[in-house]
Structure formats: C-alpha cells, structure tokens
Amino acid sequence: MKLIRIACVLGLTLCLATSVYAGTQSVKISGDVTVRAILRSDYDLDEDNEEPATVDTTGIGTGTSDWQEYFMSTAEVQVDANLTDNVSAVIRLFNQRDWGDDNATTDEFDVGMDLMYVELKEFLYSPLTLKIGRQDIWIGKGFIVGANISDYNSNINANEYSCATSFDAIRATLDYDPWTIDGIAAKLAEGHISSSDDNSLFGVNVGYIFDFYNGEAEAYWFYKNDANTTEATEVETHNTVHTIGLRGSADPVESWTAAAEGAVQFGDYVGFTGQLEDRDRLAWALDVSAECRYFTNMFVWKPVIGAEYVFYSGDGESDPDTSTSDDYNGWDVMSRGKFDSKIRDFYGLYYNSAMCADETINPESALTNQHSICLYGSIEPLDGLTVDAKCFAYWQPESRTVNDAGLDIDQDRDEYLGTELDLELTWDYTEDVSFSVLTAWFFPGDFYASGYDDTCSDLVGSMKLSF
Numbered sequence: 001m002k003l004i005r006i007a008c009v010l011g012l013t014l015c016l017a018t019s020v021y022a023g024t025q026s027v028k029i030s031g032d033v034t035v036r037a038i039l040r041s042d043y044d045l046d047e048d049n050e051e052p053a054t055v056d057t058t059g060i061g062t063g064t065s066d067w068q069e070y071f072m073s074t075a076e077v078q079v080d081a082n083l084t085d086n087v088s089a090v091i092r093l094f095n096q097r098d099w100g101d102d103n104a105t106t107d108e109f110d111v112g113m114d115l116m117y118v119e120l121k122e123f124l125y126s127p128l129t130l131k132i133g134r135q136d137i138w139i140g141k142g143f144i145v146g147a148n149i150s151d152y153n154s155n156i157n158a159n160e161y162s163c164a165t166s167f168d169a170i171r172a173t174l175d176y177d178p179w180t181i182d183g184i185a186a187k188l189a190e191g192h193i194s195s196s197d198d199n200s201l202f203g204v205n206v207g208y209i210f211d212f213y214n215g216e217a218e219a220y221w222f223y224k225n226d227a228n229t230t231e232a233t234e235v236e237t238h239n240t241v242h243t244i245g246l247r248g249s250a251d252p253v254e255s256w257t258a259a260a261e262g263a264v265q266f267g268d269y270v271g272f273t274g275q276l277e278d279r280d281r282l283a284w285a286l287d288v289s290a291e292c293r294y295f296t297n298m299f300v301w302k303p304v305i306g307a308e309y310v311f312y313s314g315d316g317e318s319d320p321d322t323s324t325s326d327d328y329n330g331w332d333v334m335s336r337g338k339f340d341s342k343i344r345d346f347y348g349l350y351y352n353s354a355m356c357a358d359e360t361i362n363p364e365s366a367l368t369n370q371h372s373i374c375l376y377g378s379i380e381p382l383d384g385l386t387v388d389a390k391c392f393a394y395w396q397p398e399s400r401t402v403n404d405a406g407l408d409i410d411q412d413r414d415e416y417l418g419t420e421l422d423l424e425l426t427w428d429y430t431e432d433v434s435f436s437v438l439t440a441w442f443f444p445g446d447f448y449a450s451g452y453d454d455t456c457s458d459l460v461g462s463m464k465l466s467f
Contacts, residue, residue, distance in 0.1 A: 086121035146337015215250035314369020355452035363400035414446035
C-alpha cells in the first residue's frame with residue numbers, strides 16, 4: 001500500500017508537469033537515487049558498551065551501539081518549470097529511509113517536500129531576482145549558512161547523509177555584475193503559531209568577482225533570533241546571534257588557490273534553564289586553506305594536495321550551574337553547511353561519546369571550542385577512478401570539565417581531542433552512475449578518559465544514479 005501511495009504521488013507530479021507543458025516554455029524532470037551500505041562501530045568510543053549512548057540535549061538520538069550494519073537509501077525527483085515573463089517554479093520530492101526499519105519515528109515510506117519555490121527574475125527592476133518558498137541556500141563555502149541542520153529527519157540514523165537541508169525562506173538577489181547582493185529571511189523553526197517562540201534567520205551577503213587572479217570576496221551579516229529556546233528562570237532575554245564576516249579566495253600563482261574566512265559573533269546567550277544571569281555573546285571563527293594543483297598536468301595520476309586550518313572559539317566556563325555574567329565565548333554553529341570530516345565534525349550535533357552523553361553542555365562538541373588542521377590529497381590512478389585522502393588533528397583552545405560522577409570523571413580534560421583519517425574511492429561507472437567506498441577512523445586523544453577512548457570506525461559503500 002505504501003509503494004502504491006508513492007507511485008500515485010510521482011504519477012500525479014508527472015501528470016501535472018505534462019498538463020502544464022503547453023503553458024510553459026519548458027519543463028525539466030531530474031532526480032537521483034542513492035543506496036548506501038553502512039558498517040560502523042564504537043561511535044560512543046566505548047567498545048564495552050553495547051547500548052546506544054544517551055540522547056543529547058538537542059533531542060537528537062545518537063544511535064551509537066557497538067556495531068551497526070544496515071542499508072539506507074535516498075531518492076529525489078525534481079520538476080523545474082520555466083514559465084513566461086521570467087517566472088519559474090521548482091518542486092523536489094524526496095524519500096529517505098533505513099531499509100526495513102519498523103522502529104522509525106515516522107513512516108519510512110513518507111514522501112517529503114525538500115524544494116518548493118517560485119523564482120521571479122527581473123522582478124520590478126531588471127537586476128532583481130526573487131525566490132519565495134522552500135529552497136537551498138549556500139553562502140560562500142557554507143561556513144556560516146549552507147544547510148538547515150535544525151530541520152533533520154529522524155527517519156534515518158545517519159542524519160549526516162540526509163538530503164533534506166533546505167530552508168523556508170525569501171531571498172532577494174541584486175546582480176550588478178561583478179557585484180552581487182543577497183538579502184535572506186528564513187524560518188528555521190516555527191514553534192507555536194500563536195506565540196513568539198520562533199527560530200528565525202536574517203542576513204545580507206555582498207559579493208564581488210575580480211577580473212584577475214580568479215579572485216572573489218564576500219562580506220556578510222547574519223542574525224539568528226532563537227526564541228524557540230527554553231527560557232531560563234532568571235533570564236529575560238533569549239538566544240540572539242549576530243554574525244559578521246569576510247571571505248575571500250584567489251589564485252595568486254597559477255594552479256594554486258588560497259582562501260580565508262573570518263567571522264565574529266555577538267548578541268545574547270541563553271544556554272540552559274538553570275542559567276541565573278544575563279550573558280553577552282562574543283565569539284569568533286577562522287577558516288584558512290591552500291590548495292596546490294601544480295602537479296595535476298605533470299603526472300598521469302593528476303595529484304592534488306592541500307591544507308586547511310579551522311578555528312572556533314570556546315567558552316572557558318563549562319559548568320552550567322555556575323552563576324556568571326561574563327561574556328559567552330562559545331561559537332554558535334548558525335546554519336553551517338560545510339562539514340569536512342566524516343566522523344568528528346558531527347559530534348555534538350548527531351553523536352555523543354559515552355563519556356559525554358549526559359552532559360548538559362557538551363564538552364566534546366565539534367561545533368565550538370576547537371582547532372582543527374586538515375591535510376588532504378587526491379589522485380586519479382585510472383580514468384574515472386578517484387582516490388581522496390584526508391587526515392585531521394583536533395584540539396581545544398579551552399580545557400573542559402566532564403561532570404559525570406558515574407564515570408568517576410570530574411576534572412579538566414586534556415585539550416587534545418584526537419585524529420581522524422578518511423579514505424574514499426569513487427568510480428564513475430557511467431556519466432549517470434557512480435560507486436564509492438568510504439573508510440574513516442577517529443582515534444580519540446587524551447581528552448577522553450581510559451575506557452572511553454576506543455577507536456571509532458565507519459565503512460560506507462554507495463551507489464548513486466542521477467537522471
């Protein structure tokens with residue numbers, strides 16, 4: 001019956017696309033199907049713990065038992081309709097599911113709406129384009145805005161592979177080539193319709209394309225007003241985050257690319273219901289990278305190498321019961337879309353270790369209080385075959401306390417978080433079909449206590465068809 005329902009929805013979409021064809025300039029149907037086989041172990045970093053780690057304070061399940069072996073699939077169908085007078089519409093349906101998972105919180109055969117927007121070009125003024133509805137928004141490298149990570153789908157265990165990352169938003173773009181100005185208003189969470197408890201995002205991004213060195217630059221301001229947070233008893237404010245930043249990239253030498261992005265945050269911080277004092281927010285972040293393609297045309301394997309450093313400031317106060325009015329220095333993730341590693345980047349978002357599972361403020365989070373260095377490279381040993389490798393090192397600028405008495409750990413932990421190695425092989429079987437195998441390991445550092453520092457591993461085999 002569920003399969004019949006999906007077939008009816010897709011059939012209705014095709015019928016509608018066909019019926020409106022005479023009133024449009026063109027209709028394009030595209031999509032993709034991705035199937036993944038997942039084998040992962042010790043995501044809680046405790047090989048003796050056979051139970052899933054406790055759900056973290058965001059309400060997102062960790063799903064981190066010793067071994068997980070399962071299949072998952074995502075399917076998307078997109079209809080692009082170009083109408084007359086610079087008017088177009090886009091609709092994308094999707095389904096994502098773990099195979100045979102009867103324990104999912106929603107029907108595993110549910111069909112969702114990931115994209116649903118209208119685009120109006122030359123709206124009232126020739127350089128102005130307006131997009132209204134559910135849409136993808138990716139600013140720069142996705143360091144600040146790229147994915148609506150609060151809108152995860154609990155129908156799957158590996159939420160990092162979710163295909164639903166779009167925003168309910170209105171976006172206005174002014175194209176004054178080489179200048180581009182974007183204005184964005186998005187609703188991240190509605191809360192109750194009749195109450196002022198929404199989580200909203202507003203922002204302006206100004207970009208410029210240089211006519212030399214393949215250069216580009218952006219300046220932005222984004223404001224997140226999170227009134228959906230549970231209010232503290234003694235605090236009248238709620239979470240507000242202003243993020244101001246600059247980003248730029250250029251090829252100063254042929255086959256070399258250098259890029260940098262820096263941002264600062266200010267506003268009000270409310271982190272937990274027991275907070276007793278108003279706290280101002282002051283945080284900063286940095287992303288610096290360099291890539292070398294000098295040897296790509298010199299060797300048949302087309303090698304590429306690069307390095308990247310990322311920093312998120314952290315707050316030195318890790319005890320949520322402490323009454324303090326000091327500035328909060330922890331970085332807020334905003335709507336980040338750029339996740340570089342396959343394991344560590346998602347701790348504090350979708351996964352917890354057993355050592356930190358019961359923490360009110362996650363001391364191991366990869367979203368704040370972290371330095372990271374990545375060395376990466378890729379080769380193409382055969383036509384259509386690509387091998388990518390990344391090595392990460394992580395440590396904290398501020399030491400953090402773990403307060404779980406049951407683990408007999410109540411102390412500042414060492415700042416070194418660990419090392420991660422990611423290897424991925426991708427084979428383009430045809431122009432439409434590709435296969436890949438990903439292997440990743442996270443080796444916990446001295447931050448983790450003995451018994452909670454076992455190696456975490458991930459093995460993912462994928463097949464993707466695009467049409």
